[in-house]
Amino acid sequence: MRIFEEMESEVRGYIRSFPAVFDVAKGSEIFDEHNNRYIDFFAGAGSLNYGHNNPAISKALIEYLQHDGIVHGLDKATVAKKAFLQKLKDTIFSPRNLEYKVQFTGPTGTNAVETALKLARMIKGRSNIITFTNAYHGLSMGSLAVTGNSFYRDESYGVRANSAFIPFDGYMGHDFDSMGYLRKILTDQSSGIDLPAAIIVETVQGEGGIHVARDEWLQELEGICREFDILLIIDDIQMGNGRTGTFFSFERSGITPDMVTVSKSIGTGLPMALLLMQPKLDQWKPGEHTGTFRGNNLAFVAATKALEYWDTPDFAEGIAHKGKMFEQGLRAIIEKYPDTQAELRGVGMVWGIEFADEGFAGCISEEAFNRNLIIETAGANGQVLKFLAALTIEESLIEEGLKIIDESIAAVLATRKNLHDGILV
Numbered sequence: 451m452r453i454f455e456e457m458e459s460e461v462r463g464y465i466r467s468f469p470a471v472f473d474v475a476k477g478s479e480i481f482d483e484h485n486n487r488y489i490d491f492f493a494g495a496g497s498l499n500y501g502h503n504n505p506a507i508s509k510a511l512i513e514y515l516q517h518d519g520i521v522h523g524l525d526k527a528t529v530a531k532k533a534f535l536q537k538l539k540d541t542i543f544s545p546r547n548l549e550y551k552v553q554f555t556g557p558t559g560t561n562a563v564e565t566a567l568k569l570a571r572m573i574k575g576r577s578n579i580i581t582f583t584n585a586y587h588g589l590s591m592g593s594l595a596v597t598g599n600s601f602y603r604d605e606s607y608g609v610r611a612n613s614a615f616i617p618f619d620g621y622m623g624h625d626f627d628s629m630g631y632l633r634k635i636l637t638d639q640s641s642g643i644d645l646p647a648a649i650i651v652e653t654v655q656g657e658g659g660i661h662v663a664r665d666e667w668l669q670e671l672e673g674i675c676r677e678f679d680i681l682l683i684i685d686d687i688q689m690g691n692g693r694t695g696t697f698f699s700f701e702r703s704g705i706t707p708d709m710v711t712v713s714k715s716i717g718t719g720l721p722m723a724l725l726l727m728q729p730k731l732d733q734w735k736p737g738e739h740t741g742t743f744r745g746n747n748l749a750f751v752a753a754t755k756a757l758e759y760w761d762t763p764d765f766a767e768g769i770a771h772k773g774k775m776f777e778q779g780l781r782a783i784i785e786k787y788p789d790t791q792a793e794l795r796g797v798g799m800v801w802g803i804e805f806a807d808e809g810f811a812g813c814i815s816e817e818a819f820n821r822n823l824i825i826e827t828a829g830a831n832g833q834v835l836k837f838l839a840a841l842t843i844e845e846s847l848i849e850e851g852l853k854i855i856d857e858s859i860a861a862v863l864a865t866r867k868n869l870h871d872g873i874l875v
């Protein structure tokens with residue numbers, strides 16, 4: 451680890467949670483330089499929904515490189531981009547009656563968010579954006595302004611302007627009418643909140659701690675956006691690409707966003723981000739929002755292959771089945787440890803356990819890593835243990851990983867009890 455400590459910035463994060471030097475990976479298993487095997491319940495923070503080095507995707511990439519296919523092409527037309535757009539249209543848009551125009555933004559999620567906010571402001575001629583408590587939309591300046599967690603926000607960055615935060619579904623308890631509150635602030639000319647250009651929302655807050663918005667809440671939000679001439683942006687960067695059970699996370703609620711941000715798993719681990727927009731919103735002039743890396747041709751090849759998973763209903767059925775395995779397995783585990791006052795939340799293949807003791811999830815993640823399972827935390831204070839396995843994970847690995855979680859909870863509780871009892875461990 452010495453070279454990383456010596457050379458790499460203090461900003462490094464995951465390397466501290468998972469201190470091993472990783473070498474090879476296949477599916478949901480990762481091996482470090484000493485050939486120690488780890489099960490992956492983190493999937494590159496949701497970038498590896500199709501697993502590490504998916505054989506079909508790797509094969510397509512190798513063939514493309516051997517053929518000397520274009521790797522970098524700015525936003526020029528390439529065969530790889532043509533195939534990707536056609537596949538996206540045929541497999542994802544057409545069966546869902548969606549007619550989005552596609553913009554290739556800079557390659558990370560935050561680039562797509564920046565683009566959506568900029569376009570919304572340009573179209574509506576308004577600067578304000580409404581966002582939600584616990585929202586996470588990325589850490590470049592525009593995205594940071596609509597991200598809630600104060601760990602990332604500092605007044606000195608000057609990013610607090612032009613956004614207003616309102617309570618996400620359930621933030622104030624389910625008795626609180628957050629949509630009634632939104633309607634009130636939009637109609638009351640003395641609310642102090644300007645009519646926004648857009649409302650940006652995650653249907654399930656990932657980094658914010660696995661908060662699942664109810665379908666009726668999302669439908670009401672869409673209705674308010676239409677009524678007040680506000681653009682609805684769904685940030686599907688973490689929850690899209692099948693994570694919640696359908697390709698887009700908003701499908702379950704039947705809403706049709708004006709814009710959708712897509713990144714992470716669309717490139718199957720290779721950087722790529724898209725902004726999808728209703729055709730009438732595509733008001734850019736040629737080259738008006740540009741950048742060097744917009745359209746990663748290797749990611750196009752990988753994505754085109756990965757979208758084949760959506761050719762038949764089998765893949766979505768598999769997600770539902772494995773999601774149930776997680777839900778049932780995790781419910782059984784938390785029932786064993788009532789003192790932890792754990793709450794299970796999630797949908798599809800994204801699950802979170804929030805513990806009453808805020809430091810507990812971090813201890814479980816650490817203990818699980820010692821037992822060769824990679825799992826991260828989420829939430830304002832890292833109080834939620836977050837299950838984000840690849841959608842392609844084998845059932846035997848789900849069982850093995852859940853057993854490690856169970857053992858890790860037992861081990862952390864035992865250590866705490868021993869410390870409490872004054873026994874040195």
Ligand SMILES: Cc1ncc(COP(=O)(O)O)c(C=O)c1O
Nearest residue numbers: 558559560586587588685687688
């Ligand atoms: C919902 C959401 N939006 C935006 C981002 C930012 O993406 P990136 O880290 O690729 O910039 C993330 C990253 O976790 C995310 O979860």
